[in-house]
Amino acid sequence: MxxxxxxxxxxxxxxxxxxxxxxxxxxxxxxxxxxxxxxxxxxxxxxxxxxxxxxxxxxxxxxxxxxEDKTDLSQKEAAFSRTLQSEDDIPVGLSLLKTNVSMDHVILPEHVKKILYDFLNEQKNNKKYLDAGLDPRNKALLFGPPGNGKTQVTKALANYMGCPLYMVRYDALISQKPGETSKRLRAVFDFAKTHRCILFFDEIDAIGKERDDPNETGEMKRVVSMLLVQLDDVPPHVMVLGATNHAKMLDRAILRRFHIRVVLPQPSADEFEKYLHMAYAKFGHYPYQTVTHRNEMRILGIRLQPENFADTEVFVEDCHRTWIRHDKEITIEAAIKEAIANWSDTRTKVPK
Ligand SMILES: Nc1ncnc2c1ncn2[C@@H]1O[C@H](COP(=O)(O)OP(=O)(O)O)[C@@H](O)[C@H]1O
Ligand SMILES: [Mg+2]
Known part of the structure; x- marks a missing residue:
């Protein structure tokens, strides 16, 4: 040369x-x-x-x-376009999730959407940030009450990014053999680093519990330390997403590792209304189309007193089931009326 x-x-x-x-x-x-x-x-x-x-x-x-070292920078950049070589390489404790959930089908408050899109676009336009001496942010934690889309949103994000989404499986990851869990956790990160992908720690509190919890054994403490080290070390082309309903129980140090921490709040009446329309449309139903009925959907949303979208989804399915039970011979509005009458009886709250 x-x-x-x-x-x-x-x-x-x-x-x-x-x-x-x-x-x-x-x-x-x-x-x-x-x-x-x-x-x-x-x-x-x-x-x-x-x-x-x-x-x-x-x-x-x-x-x-x-x-920035130039060779370092170009290597960092190149890693963003590396793809999975073979599904056989997926280590114990990870499973590949295939998803077709679109960002257009998740309902989120505008400010949450903006946070998430900024995050995604930073990742998509990684070169722009790397060239300016910035690592695109790659770690985001979603929290909030169950059933409002933490898992769903993660799938939509992966779909938007067009890269593989790996769900961390704690049942497979956690071993009784001393040191084995940390070893597997390290292997999970080592694998993820080989290409552009998303690692998803759903219900992350399951392994990231507060370390001074007196019920925790030394082994779990070691796992949390390993997770901290790995989170510090993860390069920007690996996106790490976490979700939890119990942010309070999460180790503070782990919480801090995430660049973005965002709450998916309990939906508003507007959002329930929007969701109902979407959920019925999925079954091919378009209730309350006439002008005189234009408030019915909103009233329905309020009457159901849902705690989350997941509940609402079950209700809409109930309506569809009722319509089928009547061999599609009634209107969807009539099916809704019948489903409401049965709703509270079939949804008895389990005492806390
Ligand atoms: N923000 C949302 N937008 C649209 N659908 C949602 C949303 N949140 C929840 N859902 C519906 O409820 C179901 C359960 O949501 P999920 O993501 O599992 O909740 P979480 O993980 O927060 O407990 C999803 O499959 C989806 O159909
Ligand atoms: Mg979930």
């Missing part, structure tokens, strides 16, 4: 590069900055636009105290 002609020309044109390198290797940031400025001036004088741009982004990095 021979020296690239422009590289040789560069050393002639910018003799300060040698001093710059010296300053860089000795870790003298002030000298580094001075040399960088000298070269920048020379590039400006020479009208060397390309070098000037590179130098400017490098000096922006020095200001923030991060001098």
């Amino acid at each position: 021979h020296t690239h002609p422009t590289a040789r020309a560069m050393l002639h044109q910018y003799p300060n590069i040698e001093q710059l390198l010296r300053a860089g290797f000795s870790g003298d940031r002030n000298a580094f900055r001075t040399e960088l400025e000298e070269i920048q001036k020379a590039a400006e004088t020479a009208g060397d636009e390309v070098s000037l741009r590179i130098l400017q982004s490098a000096s922006a990095g020095v200001e923030r105290g991060v001098v």
